[in-house]
Amino acid sequence: MAFLLSSQIFLMVTFFCPNCWTSIPEETEICPHCGYELKQFGSLTYEDKLLAALHHSVPERRIMAAQILGNRGCEQALPIFLDILQSGESNYFLLRAILMAAIKINSPLRLEVLTQASHHDSLLVKKLASEMLTQLNNNQAPQKWDRNTG
16 A cells, blocks of 8 residues: 655555564564574575465465465475365355365375365355366366366
């Protein structure tokens, strides 16, 4: 968000600690909430940053991270996807992004993710996971069009 004041533009940017996802001031070097040294984040790989973003406090960031991890075929994401499914997460759009990412990752663990999701409390999640398991069992490519958004 930006606003104009006396011909100057001020951006309203929120900064987060990449370890605990608490809002922090821009100049912070060590998170006052968890003690994380923010300079360490710069040395992480792109995928490690995406894996950390799966716990971001802004839901859309979590969804975007899941989508990118799936597109990159990141096997390290699958145990985290499983943890999120088992955590009681109820955000359908995040869970859908996780399932759509998991099916793209060529690893035996993706079956465990989809099987776990096929027993989820949400009927939509359960149905999507079951359809994906059927596709994998029949050696079918996942559908390109997502008809599970409503």
